[in-house]
Amino acid sequence: MAKRKNILAVASGGGHWVQLLRLRPAFEGRRVAFVTVRDSYRADVGDVPFYVINDATRWDKIGLARMCLRLLWIILRERPGVIISTGAAPGYFALRFGKLLGARTIWLDSIANVEQMSMTGCLVRRHADLWLTQWPHLAASDAPPVVDGLRPACLGAVL
Amino acid sequence: MILVTVGAQMPFDRMTRAVDAWAGERGRRDVFAQIGETDFRPQHLEWTPFLEPEEFRARVEGADILVAHAGMGSILTALQAGKPILVMPRRGDLRETRNDHQVATAKRFLEMGRVEVAFDEDELKQKLDKLDALRAAGTISAWASPELLGAIRDFINAEGPVGPTSRRNEGVR
Numbered sequence: 001m002a003k004r005k006n007i008l009a010v011a012s013g014g015g016h017w018v019q020l021l022r023l024r025p026a027f028e029g030r031r032v033a034f035v036t037v038r039d040s041y042r043a044d045v046g047d048v049p050f051y052v053i054n055d056a057t058r059w060d061k062i063g064l065a066r067m068c069l070r071l072l073w074i075i076l077r078e079r080p081g082v083i084i085s086t087g088a089a090p091g092y093f094a095l096r097f098g099k100l101l102g103a104r105t106i107w108l109d110s111i112a113n114v115e116q117m118s119m120t121g122c123l124v125r126r127h128a129d130l131w132l133t134q135w136p137h138l139a140a141s142d143a144p145p146v147v148d149g150l151r152p153a154c155l156g157a158v159l
Numbered sequence: 160m161i162l163v164t165v166g167a168q169m170p171f172d173r174m175t176r177a178v179d180a181w182a183g184e185r186g187r188r189d190v191f192a193q194i195g196e197t198d199f200r201p202q203h204l205e206w207t208p209f210l211e212p213e214e215f216r217a218r219v220e221g222a223d224i225l226v227a228h229a230g231m232g233s234i235l236t237a238l239q240a241g242k243p244i245l246v247m248p249r250r251g252d253l254r255e256t257r258n259d260h261q262v263a264t265a266k267r268f269l270e271m272g273r274v275e276v277a278f279d280e281d282e283l284k285q286k287l288d289k290l291d292a293l294r295a296a297g298t299i300s301a302w303a304s305p306e307l308l309g310a311i312r313d314f315i316n317a318e319g320p321v322g323p324t325s326r327r328n329e330g331v332r
Binding site: 023 | 166167168211212213230231232233234235236238260261263264266267299300301302303304305306307308309310311312314315316317318
């Protein structure tokens with residue numbers, strides 16, 4: 001059976017979102033739905049499915065619960081074959097839930113994380129089929145493993 | 160026109176104050192600043208707490224130069240527009256962000272010749288004095304590297320059990 005190829009692309013605000021936008025040519029020819037934290041970002045992607053969730057950090061339990069419920073609803077509705085995220089917290093939960101519901105998952109750690117993988121990037125390791133840093137030195141064989149004795153791969157960067 | 164931006168997440172008064180003081184000392188009237196939600200009120204800058212993406216892009220297009228925190232949104236937007244950018248990294252120990260990742264980002268992008276950096280307020284004022292000589296590093300494309308786009312496309316297109324076999328959960332032991 002052919003796998004579903006529709007994409008859910010998830011990012012929080014600022015640099016995470018700008019980096020996600022730079023990946024769009026890789027989605028060409030596929031249905032793609034975007035999830036982010038600001039309604040005003042809708043103008044960046046034009047007439048495609050677009051969902052807004054609340055942003056929350058790990059110190060805000062109620063906010064996280066709200067974000068998770070909304071993400072679950074979006075994933076059940078979109079049924080993506082692939083979920084991709086450039087971070088941060090919303091992407092972590094999207095990959096976790098997506099994995100449970102049969103999606104294949106990509107984590108691209110922000111290019112801002114020059115010295116080490118982000119904490120969220122480490123936490124998401126087990127839920128990411130493709131687990132990427134944008135810095136070759138963090139993927140090199142002499143780089144310290146960051147989680148479960150593993151280090152991320154580097155297959156290019158957003159610039 | 161100089162465009163100052165602290166990004167959408169939180170204010171960065173240490174930078175805003177320094178630019179404001181500099182504009183006052185030099186009598187500059189051509190500085191527009193997006194300063195976040197803060198009690199600080201610049202005396203010598205035209206300012207706003209937030210800029211929505213479309214207005215931000217228009218402001219970037221109209222600016223000769225950007226002065227920004229070392230956030231990737233600001234840096235990538237400047238590079239895409241082909242504008243020179245002077246960044247000042249937020250510091251973790253001053254609670255300006257949760258850790259010192261902006262310092263590392265600034266150093267790395269400085270080495271790559273993509274940005275100019277001021278690591279503190281004094282250096283910021285010095286570099287602001289030389290701002291008009293700052294040149295853009297060139298315009299970058301609007302898209303990620305062909306390698307990365309290809310890898311993601313391959314993964315999406317793969318029919319195997321979990322993505323392309325050689326790429327599967329590529330962490331290496």
